[in-house]
Amino acid sequence: MSPSDLIPESGSRLLIDGKLTPGGDGVFTTSNPATGEPLGHAADADAADMDAAIAAARTAFDTTDWSRDAKARAAGLRQLRDALQDNIEALREITIAEAGAPRMLTSGPQLEGPVADLAYFADLAETYAWETDLGIASPMGIKSSRTLRREPIGVVGAITPWNFPHQINFAKLGPALAAGNTVVLKPAPDTPWCAAAVGRIIAEHTDIPAGVVNIVTSDDHGLGAQLVADPRVDMISFTGSTATGKSVMTTAAASLKKVFLELGGKSAFIVLDDADIAAAASYAAFGVCVHAGQGCAISTRLLVPRAHHDQAVEAAARTLANIKPDNPAKPGTVCGPVISERQLARIERYLDLARTEGGTIVTGGKRADGPGWFIEPTLITGLPNSSRVAQEEIFGPVLTVIPFDGDADAVRIANDSPYGLSGSVWGRDPERLRTVVNGVRTGTLSVNGGIWYSADAPFGGYKQSGIGREMGVLGFEEYTETKLIATGC
Ligand code: NAD
Numbered sequence: 001m002s003p004s005d006l007i008p009e010s011g012s013r014l015l016i017d018g019k020l021t022p023g024g025d026g027v028f029t030t031s032n033p034a035t036g037e038p039l040g041h042a043a044d045a046d047a048a049d050m051d052a053a054i055a056a057a058r059t060a061f062d063t064t065d066w067s068r069d070a071k072a073r074a075a076g077l078r079q080l081r082d083a084l085q086d087n088i089e090a091l092r093e094i095t096i097a098e099a100g101a102p103r104m105l106t107s108g109p110q111l112e113g114p115v116a117d118l119a120y121f122a123d124l125a126e127t128y129a130w131e132t133d134l135g136i137a138s139p140m141g142i143k144s145s146r147t148l149r150r151e152p153i154g155v156v157g158a159i160t161p162w163n164f165p166h167q168i169n170f171a172k173l174g175p176a177l178a179a180g181n182t183v184v185l186k187p188a189p190d191t192p193w194c195a196a197a198v199g200r201i202i203a204e205h206t207d208i209p210a211g212v213v214n215i216v217t218s219d220d221h222g223l224g225a226q227l228v229a230d231p232r233v234d235m236i237s238f239t240g241s242t243a244t245g246k247s248v249m250t251t252a253a254a255s256l257k258k259v260f261l262e263l264g265g266k267s268a269f270i271v272l273d274d275a276d277i278a279a280a281a282s283y284a285a286f287g288v289c290v291h292a293g294q295g296c297a298i299s300t301r302l303l304v305p306r307a308h309h310d311q312a313v314e315a316a317a318r319t320l321a322n323i324k325p326d327n328p329a330k331p332g333t334v335c336g337p338v339i340s341e342r343q344l345a346r347i348e349r350y351l352d353l354a355r356t357e358g359g360t361i362v363t364g365g366k367r368a369d370g371p372g373w374f375i376e377p378t379l380i381t382g383l384p385n386s387s388r389v390a391q392e393e394i395f396g397p398v399l400t401v402i403p404f405d406g407d408a409d410a411v412r413i414a415n416d417s418p419y420g421l422s423g424s425v426w427g428r429d430p431e432r433l434r435t436v437v438n439g440v441r442t443g444t445l446s447v448n449g450g451i452w453y454s455a456d457a458p459f460g461g462y463k464q465s466g467i468g469r470e471m472g473v474l475g476f477e478e479y480t481e482t483k484l485i486a487t488g489c
Contacts, residue, residue, distance in 0.1 A: 003093045003197075011041030012196030014049055014217060017056035018210025020203050024049045028219040030192055033100035033337035034327055034372045042192035045218040050184075050226050053214035057155045057182040058232045060211030067152045067180040070125045076208040077122035077177060083205035084115045084198070091166070091197055098193045099165055100337040100373075102328045105291060109453065114170040117471075120455035121174035124476050136489065145487045150480040152180030153258065154234030157227040159248070161240045162190035162339050163294040163395075168262075169195055171470050172237045173213065179479040184214045184233070186224050188240075190339050192217035224248075231255045235479070238262070239296075241393070242419075242464045260468040260478050262296070262460060264393040265421030268414035269299035270436060272407060272427030277308045278315035280426040283449065285319035285399055287424075289335040289377045292325065293397040294343075297422035297444065297459075301390055303410050306403040313381055313401055317363045320377035320399070325368045335397055337373045344373045347396035350389055351378060354400075359383040364397070385413045393419070407432055411439035420462025422446070443469070 011027040013020035024046030032039045045053075061067055084091065092106045101110040134146035158172040169185060176183050187195035199215035202208055216223060221244075228236050228251040238248045239262040252259045269284040271277055284302045293300070304312040328336030338344050344367065351365050364378030377397040380389060390400050404410040414423060424446045425436050433447055443461045444452040453459070458469035468478050 003090045003097075006087065006090050006094065006197040006200050007040065007193050009040070012043055012193050012217065013200065014043045014045055014053070014196075015199030015203055015213065015215040016049060016053045017214065018203060020200060021049075023218065025218070025220075028189070028192075030098055030190070031340070032097050033339050034097075034329070036341070036372050039097055039193070042196060042217050044220075045216045045223060047223065047226055050186075050216050050223045053184045053216045054155065054227065054230050054232050056211035057184050057214055060209060061152075061154050061182040064209055064211075066182065066209055066212055070130075070180070073178055073180060074122040074125040076206060076212075077118050077125070077174065079206045080202060080208065081115060081118040081122070083201045084118075086205070087197075087201055088112065088115070091194075094193050094197050095166065096328050099162060099191050100292070100328050100339060102291060102333045102336045103331055104333070109167050110164060110291075111166050114167040117455035118170060118174050121178035121476065124175070124473070125178040128473075128476065143489050145489045147485045147487075149483045149485060150477065151483055153479055153481050154181060155232060156181045156183045156479060157230075157233045157236045158183055158185045159224045159227065159236065159238045159240065160185070160187050160195075162188035163291065163296070165191040165194035166198075168239045169198065171475070172239075175471075175476040176237065176479045177208075177212065179476055181235075181479055182212045184216060184227055186216050186218070186227055189217075189219040189221070225251055228252050229254065233257060235260065237478070245466070261466040262468075262470055263421075263464060263466045264419060265296045265298075265461065265465050266301060266391065266393055266417050266419045267297060267299040267422040267424075267442065268301045268303050268417070268440070269424040270303045270410045270414055270426070270440075271305070271308070271312060272410070272425070272429075272432055272436070273305040273308060274428040274432070275426040277304065277311050281312035281315040282319040283426075284424070285316040285377070285379070286323070286334070288399045289320065289323045289397045292335050292338050292375070294338060294395055299422065299424050300394065300399060301385070301414075302399055302401045303404050303413055304401060306405055309401070309403045313362060313379065316399060316401065317379050320379050320397075321363045323377050325374040325376065325397070335377060338375060338396055339373070341373055343395065344375060347375055347394055347398065350392070350394045350396075350398065354380045354383060354387075354389045357383055357387050357389070359387070359389065385416050391417065407436055408439075411436055414440050418464045421465035
């Protein structure tokens with residue numbers, strides 16, 4: 001299949017109750033961030049479409065065997081994985097064009113990785129110990145045989161951002177479906193095609209029953225709020241900014257549904273003084289260029305020993321200056337465009353702020369010439385950790401260097417953030433590394449370049465980076481309820 005088979009020229013479709021339908025509000029335009037030009041049309045759902053999607057998910061959960069038939073769910077997920085793989089080249093071109101994802105990342109976390117990971121959740125549906133025998137006890141003198149059972153929660157509303165659309169959509173669909181839930185997925189307005197293409201594949205190439213997966217694209221964020229507020233929805237699984245996450249939690253409180261939140265980050269890359277300073281600083285600089293820095297878990301604060309500050313700055317600046325933002329369709333591109341003109345302007349405001357707060361832009365700092373939404377990889381020095389550029393999420397290829405005095409000071413600065421998503425530590429002495437790892441309060445941590453990202457590894461944040469964990473058995477269990485059954489004996 002080609003991209004145009006998945007996305008018709010008249011526009012992508014919604015998936016509601018097993019049918020591919022146009023949006024009640026017509027269509028909206030999706031754009032190519034590498035050119036700044038329109039790409040085509042996406043179905044623009046209205047409130048009635050969202051209502052129908054929620055009703056379909058509710059009915060599928062309440063009236064079909066989906067929640068009870070783990071074998072069928074595993075088969076459905078494997079069938080979906082195979083169908084996605086059959087269409088992988090078309091999906092790749094859509095992802096590059098719409099998300100501005102560098103082609104090389106589509107072989108990994110932007111597409112092929114998350115598609116393959118669906119098999120992990122299919123396996124879990126079959127192998128997970130749904131019931132645990134807690135044995136016999138006699139509370140209050142009454143002999144009771146206790147069984148702990150996990151059950152699906154019900155209807156899951158999944159709300160996702162644009163930066164890694166497939167990774168995040170599948171990190172929700174995989175475990176939610178494997179656990180026996182039905183889903184209404186509302187993707188970001190910037191990447192409707194990535195989700196709609198998956199909706200078409202589900203409808204046309206899998207036996208997943210009607211209503212089990214519903215995909216509702218819209219350029220109106222209000223449809224996300226509608227999904228959160230609806231009492232027929234049992235759980236919201238949200239990935240996006242911390243500000244929106246707070247709003248989701250507030251809205252969800254009215255119906256007291258479970259909220260699972262994956263939010264923003266401002267992670268620290270700590271280089272201890274026994275590390276290869278230049279190599280570590282260069283690695284950190286490369287990291288902020290990947291997908292133009294649009295990753296929640298990218299380390300954007302480079303913490304270096306004060307005595308080695310200038311050496312680290314020189315190495316990081318050299319690496320950043322060598323990485324030119326380029327067309328994401330080219331095989332060698334690391335740093336593509338940012339998603340929108342709005343996002344580009346937001347990054348520029350932060351760079352202006354860095355200048356007015358007295359910081360130095362060592363390299364980068366400007367829009368790239370030519371069409372599209374590209375910005376040069378940028379290094380900022382001379383600002384304390386309390387400055388706004390060091391505290392707030394910029395979501396662009398921007399690295400801020402902050403000096404520290406001793407390992408304990410590095411940990412203090414790393415933790416002096418409202419976020420607690422991820423981070424890196426580089427050094428040689430295992431004892432010192434262990435002390436730093438113990439002190440940093442984040443949900444994931446990389447030591448000397450280790451990779452924590454994988455289907456079986458739970459990912460998520462401390463503090464204002466979120467509530468709950470995605471992926472792994474822990475991530476699967478987020479989508480379950482717990483029932484304790486005590487039988488008198
Ligand atoms: P965003 O918060 O603006 O939007 C995310 C989603 O929420 C979109 O689908 C949007 O339509 C929807 N939405 C907006 N307002 C809503 C409301 N009031 N109620 C319900 N839904 C609403 O985020 P974004 O700009 O699309 O994505 C970037 C952000 O996502 C960054 O902050 C980044 O750190 C975060 N992110 C976090 C993770 C993680 O796993 N922790 C992963 C990727 C991105």
